Amino acid sequence: MANIHDVAQLAGVSIKTVSRVINNEPSIKDTTRAKVEAAIKKLDYRPHAGARAMRSSKSGIIGMITGVLSAATHDPLESGLSAMHLVRAVQEGCRRDGRILMIADSPGSSEEVAELLRKFQSHRVEGVIYAADYHQQVLFPHSENFPLVLANCFDAMQTPAVVPDDAQGQEIATRYLIEQGHRRLAYIGLPDNMVASRLRLNGFLKGCREGGLDDRAIIWRQTKEFEPWTPFADLQAILDELLTRAEPPTAFCFGNDLMAMRAMAYFKEKGVRIPDDISVIGYDNDEMLIRHMEHALTTVTLPYREIGLEAYRCLDGILQGKHDANADQPRRIESELIRRDTVSHI
Amino acid sequence: MANIHDVAQLAGVSIKTVSRVINNEPSIKDTTRAKVEAAIKKLDYRPHAGARAMRSSKSGIIGMITGVLSAATHDPLESGLSAMHLVRAVQEGCRRDGRILMIADSPGSSEEVAELLRKFQSHRVEGVIYAADYHQQVLFPHSENFPLVLANCFDAMQTPAVVPDDAQGQEIATRYLIEQGHRRLAYIGLPDNMVASRLRLNGFLKGCREGGLDDRAIIWRQTKEFEPWTPFADLQAILDELLTRAEPPTAFCFGNDLMAMRAMAYFKEKGVRIPDDISVIGYDNDEMLIRHMEHALTTVTLPYREIGLEAYRCLDGILQGKHDANADQPRRIESELIRRDTVSHI
């Protein structure tokens, strides 16, 4: 491939002039610039990013690691989707700023991640974003004062982090139900060993209490295992119990859209109409799924895209040397309620 | 960050010796090697990949572009999943070979892709894999004789490509139904402007004919639009028509698992039992979805992972200078039939 000398020679200028053109420095006569640009195009010349990085110690590369770090129980089926939206968003940021993204799946063990990090640093990535599959606490092998941002996860060492605001998400769903006149609510969450699950329960309870609900009208359950995924029997037992009550809840919040879908199928089987008899709210806003439901599901978004964008913004801030205020707290990204057809107004 | 000089100095050797150690060259005394390695560890030294690339003209970087190139109709919801598995697989190959992956979402327009390619080449990527969201023909701005492999797509210029063998996938599904004693089959496919749809119909017809089915017992339909996604009404109309026949099909193949799910829900509504009255086969093996169905769906895999692996292998082959035989034909990756509970034996 052609180098800067070839271009300089063809254009009849010095290499420095070419360098200036490449870097858009102002003090270049238009005619000179034109000559150089013509030569560049003619030779199909591309400045050698490695060489530039060497001189300027700026590679223009951001590293991203996705996947599972904590060896905790975890469903491989769930994994991925979220990472994808995160990657997309980060990539978007990179593209806008002319950076480029290096990516690797986390191999799992901490030692392997460290190895990966070493490889990234060999390529002089300017910073790294680690994106977890689901909201969780991780232990990332943190190279001292190397720009790192955690996305969809956090650690115990105040590494900058961006996470979904699960409590807020569940709270707005709850508030909405109350606004619609519901007074007996049930929350059927994911297993409570998950961070999101605990937070959402808090949000649910907060919403209920601030909505002035009677304590006995507030019901919550959590399914047992996350892997293998919530067996239908588990959910069914919970629903059976609640539906046969003297005063069953008039609205249900579920831990995710899939669970809501399952529940709605069961309701239908039982002759319970949606949303007339029972209102339902999911979580995740899995549009792919929802488009194919009989009743378009009202649900809460899991703002992966925004998390990715914010994580990038955050990393960018660090790279620009902006010291962010309260960077010791994870930034929480709010969810949004998507109103569709599964909540009735009473 | 420490450089090779620092290491040499600390170890009391010349930089060349350090270089030899880094590159695992044989002619080094063990004691010397140990000294150097100690120094490397102590200084947390990482060889500068850019500088190495400059000298050796081997960057160890593979570029990957994902997304939509053809501006054809395309459902944004569908996009992604497949790309994810492809990326994963490619990344796996890179990791094994000590390469690293640079990635970017295709911005859409051909000009922007060319821009991206330029950027990649600036970083001296050794080759590029382009992965499409779904099986389709694309027009990739092909830099002359630059290593490029298309995954999940192909072009008209004999660029090396790896695609799913849709005809084979639908054929094995069809064969299986016939083996199980079914004699009246229906195929409800995706819109026929999709490559996969046409191929699968071929596979279906081939399977039927080789299975000796009566022509009148072979039924096929295709849903209309892909965007917005198959409306339920469309599918429902097709099912209504087929179910009310004097001799309705005993088995249905659907264009994807979601459609199969939808159909099964409709069957249930109509009091049609699965698989007793009607057998169903999906496509995609979307495990996430299937785990939550009442009847575990028999389906055909879409081998994204294998496509990714093969695409990487193919690119690697090109980089190694191995001239692949019949590289002018896209490699077709076979699907697999996943037998679950929605097909009955008659």
Next chain:
DNA sequence: CTGTTAGCGCATTCAA
């Protein structure tokens, strides 16, 4: 406005 010189971190000669 443009050119000269030096050196970034490394690998590749060629010597020792």
Next chain:
DNA sequence: TTGAATGCGCTAACAG
């Protein structure tokens, strides 16, 4: 088995 010099392609100082 090891080391000294040279240059990869580029940018940062400093001249002109």
